[in-house]
Amino acid sequence: MPERKGPRPGTAAATGDGLKLHRRPLRADGRGYSVITLRPGTPARFSTNRFHDTWHILSDLHGARLLGRLLWGLSFQRLPGTVVVIDRPHLDPNPFDAEPADPIVLVPAHLTTLTARAIRRLxxxxxxxxxxxxxxHTWGLDTELDRARRTLDLRWPEWEPPVDTHGAAIERTGGALVFRAPPSRLRLWAVDVVTLGEQWYHDMDYTYLHPVGRRGPCGSDGEVQIFRDYRLKVSAARTARREVLAGLPPAARPDDVNRLIWRHADTVRARRGPAVRV
Incomplete structure (x- = not known):
């Protein structure tokens, strides 16, 4: 059989306009879908968790740039049933206690209806x-980023035009974490996500993804959070989970175990020494 071609390193890591993605047409639960995924060689990595009643997407600076482009491009799609799925191999266990991440599904609310059954098939x-x-393609994003940066200090909610919230929701269903919104809100999310990392705080940055309805204690149902040392945190959490579980009885409560892993991950990182800044 012919060897499958992989993406060239330069294109695999690209996050600009014209990003190459894979497409799979299929039918699920009586509807047609166009499933967009990252190519296997794409180096971006993501994780998820739920903390303070808020669903989080976790990554690094590269992941934020890519995620923002996915959201912006999704807002301009015209084909009903279009959906973006981020799943393995682009998912890590979360960088706190190494719990497995949920697949991430991005949905244009004006085009695509998803059931739990369809999500499992996707x-x-x-x-x-x-x-x-x-x-x-993400035409117009760079122009909007320039505008957003110029008006950053003037962005008060009452000064901004209203953003459509019809069909917007962030929820876990079908074994996946679903972020669904109409075009104007997808574009708002995109700008906020792409500009992450422009104001680091203790090597971390975050932005809320506001849909509609209930708000968690953090102020939103969803959040994207990035870390300079995301991959080192993931590695330390994996080691911490392995070491903690090796010394615990099988009947230990998961919440107690995860708290122990969270604390032990600090010990693992200290044992390895400070991260080297590039």
Whole structure:
């Protein structure tokens, strides 16, 4: 059999306009879908967790740039049933206690209806061979980023035009974490996510993803949080989980175990020494 071609390193790490993605058309739960996924060689990594009643997407600076482009491009799609799925191999255990991450599903509310049954089918499809490569265009994003940066100090909610919230929601269903919004809100999320890392605080930055309805103690149902040393945190959490579980009885409560892992991860990072800044 011919060897499957992988992406060139330069294109695999790209996060600009014209990003190459994979597409898989399929039917699930009586509807047609166009499933967009990252290519296997894409180096971006993500994780998820729930903390303070808020769903989090966790990554680093590169992941934020890519996620923002995905959101912006999704807002301009015209094909009903289009959906973006981020699943393995682009998921890490979370960088705190190494619990497994949920797949991330990005949904344009004006185009796509998703049931839990359809999501489970889409997740399986994401692991199957793709039907080809598509170019993910994000025209207008750079212009909007410039505008947002110029008006950053003037962005009071009452001064901004209202953003459509019809169909917007952040929820876990079908074994995946679903972020669903209409075009104007997808674009708002995109700008906020792409500009993460421009104001670091203790090597961390975050932005809330405001849909509608209930708000958690953090002020939103969703949040994207990035870390300069995200990958080192993931590695330390993996080691901490392995070491903690090796010394605990099988009947230990999961919440207690995760708290122990969270604390022990600090010990693992200290044992390894400070991160080297590039």
């Amino acid at each position: 997740r399986r499809a994401a692991a199957e061979p793709s039907h080809g490569t598509v170019r993910w």
